[in-house]
Amino acid sequence: MEEKLSLQEWIDLAEQENKGFGDFCIEFQVKELEIDKATLLGRMEEMLDVMEQSVEIGLTGITSMGGLVGGNGKKIEAYRTESPDKSIVGSVMSKAIMIALAIGEANASMGRIVAAPTAGASGTLPAVLFSLAEARGFSKLELAKALVVAGVIGMVIASRASLSGAAGGCQAECGSAAAMAAGAAVELYGGNPRQVGQGVALTLKNMLGLVCDPVAGLVEVPCVKRNAGAAAQAMVAAEMALAGISSVIPVDEVIDAMAAVGNAMSCTLKETAQGGLAVSPTGVAVANHLFAKVEPEKK
């Protein structure tokens, strides 16, 4: 069996070598992928471009394939720009909510997105990155570097737990996306490697046990709005980590706990649409209505 990756090990190495976690991750990925630094960051910048375009697609107010979602990113955008004084969470987080919804809606309507780590959770990471970029004027290069940090965090979660809703529930998709986003946010705000790890641990702790219960089996309800919630969780955790707050449970152990929770989770709550919101009376009614429309012709 392949040895599990350890985020703590890499955090310790980065601190020993007196490097920021972003620089450490880049050097290590450059070796691993046998490409140069410019190529690695260039590919990450391409990802950022696609993410930005996905927001634009979402804001056109499209409707999803199943017809259950669409237009909500646009609603938040109108609310936050027309009456900023009425925002409860403030401009940065309301922007994050908008981006998460817009990309989730773009994804649900067959728009072009970057799976990060999955298509269903693709709104979370860009929501955090782009809202912070607007607040603090981070350059594209800085965001690309933060994406490398996010990717490395995701690799560790994939190795110790899972990134798939079918294997680990929504904690593995939106939870992982949020943990990756929190680590990236801490890096962007100048946190040290240990604080990056704290951001990841604190996020996952707050999202443990989240089930994957898509109505009618589609990546629409509750997936799109959960991306907004996940982005908020990432920001809450990153803020705590930057303030020097630590998780009592170390990061690798939190990831292992997520794996154990995922294994203990009933199959009905892992993307099969047999539990949770999917079997609520309204969820069932929606599914029946959609399946009546789409039943394929028998041969």
Added chain:
Amino acid sequence: MNIFDVIGPIMIGPSSSHTAGAVRLGNLALAILGEAVKEAVIGLHGSFAQTYRGHGTDLALAAGLQGWATDDTRIPKSLELAKEAGIVISFSTVNLGDLAHPNSVRFWLTGANGNTCAVTGTSVGGGRVVVTNIDDFPVEFSGDFPAILTMHRDRPGAIALVTSILSTQGVNVAQMKVFRKQKGGLAAMIVETDQPIDDAAFEVIGKLPHIQAVRRIQLI
């Protein structure tokens, strides 16, 4: 898994398994057919059959059969464009058995030059796929590596001839599997390699004794 499996792929939504994976299954089926598709009968099993329209699985499969990538923005229009190109595609539900993965599909393909093949494959999550059956041979390959697929007569040396051509071209074998239905009958072989197989090697392998058909699967 590398970092671009986590940040990426760039794809058309909404689902890595039901959309991106479906495109890749279409790509692999096309490569196995070895020529442009003229007619496709596509059987959807399990979750693919139940939720295909809501995930655009039908559009994704049709896109894959036309050789498009997972991030091609024409995917939402793939069935329309296939029709314009004179490709006949029909869908039905199939039952591939209780043991089959819920995200499975079977293609019955006819090519522009009249070749036919039947290919079964599964989308196993995160856009990763496995082809599990080709023309009633149980096989297993992912398309993660360049590969060649042979249909050959089960004779001594048939396999060695293929691998010796690869070795002279500096192509390293990563994995290989051989399947046969009966001793001395028709056999199938999948050779997954670390390097791409160039035109010259591919052509020579096709002319080897005992080889009835050879297909090349490029990285997708």
